[in-house]
Structures are given as C-alpha cells and as structure tokens.
Amino acid sequence: MLTVEQVEKSYVQGGLFSKHRQQVLKKVTLECRHGECLGIIGESGSGKSTLGRLMLGLESPDRGAIRLEGKDVKDRRVRMGRISAVFQNYTSSINPFLTVQDAIMEPMKALQKSAQGQQVHAKVDMLLTQVGLDSSYRTKYPHELSGGEAQRVCIARAVSTEPQYLVLDEAVSSLDVSVQIQVLQLLRSLKSLYKMSYVFITHDIQAAAYICDRFVFFREGQIEETVSVDQLKHVKSDYAQQLLSHLISL
Ligand SMILES: Nc1ncnc2c1ncn2[C@@H]1O[C@H](COP(=O)(O)OP(=O)(O)OP(=O)(O)O)[C@@H](O)[C@H]1O
Numbered sequence: 001m002l003t004v005e006q007v008e009k010s011y012v013q014g015g016l017f018s019k020h021r022q023q024v025l026k027k028v029t030l031e032c033r034h035g036e037c038l039g040i041i042g043e044s045g046s047g048k049s050t051l052g053r054l055m056l057g058l059e060s061p062d063r064g065a066i067r068l069e070g071k072d073v074k075d076r077r078v079r080m081g082r083i084s085a086v087f088q089n090y091t092s093s094i095n096p097f098l099t100v101q102d103a104i105m106e107p108m109k110a111l112q113k114s115a116q117g118q119q120v121h122a123k124v125d126m127l128l129t130q131v132g133l134d135s136s137y138r139t140k141y142p143h144e145l146s147g148g149e150a151q152r153v154c155i156a157r158a159v160s161t162e163p164q165y166l167v168l169d170e171a172v173s174s175l176d177v178s179v180q181i182q183v184l185q186l187l188r189s190l191k192s193l194y195k196m197s198y199v200f201i202t203h204d205i206q207a208a209a210y211i212c213d214r215f216v217f218f219r220e221g222q223i224e225e226t227v228s229v230d231q232l233k234h235v236k237s238d239y240a241q242q243l244l245s246h247l248i249s250l
Pocket of ligand 1: 051
C-alpha cells in the first residue's frame with residue numbers, strides 16, 4: 001500500500017528573499033490500495049501535481065510522510081523500480097537525442113539491470129507490443145512520433161521495471177479525445193497484466209470515471225471528499241457535485 005500521512009507542503013512565494021510561504025498541501029492523508037486506481041481530482045492549482053511529485057519522492061514534504069509498504073519513499077532504494085510515473089508533457093519527458101529503444105531502457109539502466117544485445121531487443125519489442133507499437137519504432141527518435149505514440153513510449157518506459165505503483169499526472173490530457181480513449185484502454189489492460197496500482201491525477205472527471213475505482217476530490221490542498229466509483233452519483237460536497245455535474249451533463 002502507498003500511504004500519504006498528514007502531509008504538508010509549502011513553497012516560498014514572491015522571490016528568493018520573500019518570507020511569504022504558500023501552503024499548497026494541508027495535512028493530506030490518503031492511501032492507494034493494492035490493485036486499485038485512485039483518482040485525485042481537482043481544479044487547477046489545487047495541489048494535485050505537488051502531491052504526485054511527493055509520492056514519487058521528487059520532493060519531500062515539510063511535515064508528514066509518504067510510505068510504500070511502510071517504508072518512507074524519501075529513501076531512493078524504497079522507490080526505485082517500484083514507483084514510476086507518466087506525465088502530461090510526453091514530448092519533454094523523452095530525451096530528444098535518444099532512440100525509442102534507449103528511452104525505454106533508461107530506467108532499467110538506472111537500476112543497473114541492463115540487458116545486452118538480443119536481450120535488449122527482445123525486451124523492447126515486448127514492451128512496444130504491449131503498448132500497441134511494432135518493432136520498427138525501436139530506432140525512431142521522439143520527433144518522429146505522434147503525441148499518442150510518444151505517450152505510449154512513455155508508458156512502455158514507465159512499466160519497464162514492472163513497478164507496483166504508477167503515478168499518472170494528466171497522462172491523457174494533452175491527447176485528442178479518440179487517442180485518449182485508446183491510451184486509457186491500454187492503461188487498463190497493462191494494469192491487470194502487471195498487477196499495478198495507479199494514482200491517476202487529473203482535472204478531467206470524464207477520463208477519471210473511465211479508469212478509477214475510487215476518487216479523492218481535492219480542493220485548495222485538502223481532501224474534500226473520497227468516494228468509490230459505485231457511489232460517485234451520491235457525492236455530498238458542493239465541490240464534488242460541481243465537478244461531477246459536467247460528467248452527468250455529457
Ligand atoms: N516548485 C514550486 N514553487 C512554488 N510554487 C509552486 C511550486 N509547485 C507548485 N507551486 C504552487 O502550488 C500550487 C499548486 O500547484 P500544483 O501544480 O500542485 O496544482 P495542480 O492542482 O496540479 O494544478 P494543475 O492542474 O494546473 O497542474 C500552485 O499555486 C502553484 O503555483
């Protein structure tokens with residue numbers, strides 16, 4: 001289980017010498033259970049991506065802790081290969097000078113689990129097939145890929161180490177609607193194939209409703225309401241109802 005315990009985070013606002021701090025996360029407590037897709041839903045600026053970065057250990061909380069199976073993700077050894085991420089900006093997520101093969105193998109190299117020659121080809125081919133691309137993509141560069149293809153490469157790279165948890169931060173938001181659905185379907189099938197758990201961060205309630213089992217409605221750095229997918233129509237807070245009204249009117 002991935003647990004967020006009483007997490008607080010603030011940033012300095014107004015320049016280097018300013019004493020003003022903006023409180024972005026306020027005593028956030030939640031858990032992402034084994035095998036579930038937990039949606040973190042909220043409007044822009046509510047602190048969703050900050051929470052995602054803390055879960056990935058990219059930044060540390062001011063107070064509180066984030067633990068994977070009871071161990072703090074601050075420790076690189078706890079998170080390496082176990083928590084992975086897919087971000088919105090698929091083009092900037094891949095080094096433009098790396099081929100698709102090298103980009104996919106990057107996390108494996110970081111884990112010093114790099115394979116050799118034919119093994120690399122076989123592993124990359126398998127991952128490409130899993131994300132719906134053929135082996136001709138191995139030698140392509142990022143600028144030769146469409147947005148949907150680039151995001152599939154990012155997903156292949158993210159699952160290459162067979163992580164337990166995948167943090168998806170607006171992972172389909174920049175894609176065309178038809179491609180969004182394909183990528184969401186792909187994410188669903190990979191989740192069961194690799195028995196992963198997802199933290200699905202988005203402002204897009206429609207995409208979340210497609211893939212998530214549980215929803216955390218996030219507002220101004222706090223949890224407003226948590227609800228399971230079968231109870232989605234019965235949310236109580238005005239905020240969650242407001243976000244959901246868009247979905248129901250579709
Ligand atoms: N590194 C940082 N330094 C200073 N302020 C930051 C930093 N990261 C985030 N913030 C501030 O924290 C607040 C929350 O930002 P965050 O990106 O987490 O929100 P969000 O809900 O993910 O929004 P969006 O959906 O627009 O990405 C914003 O006001 C933002 O300006």
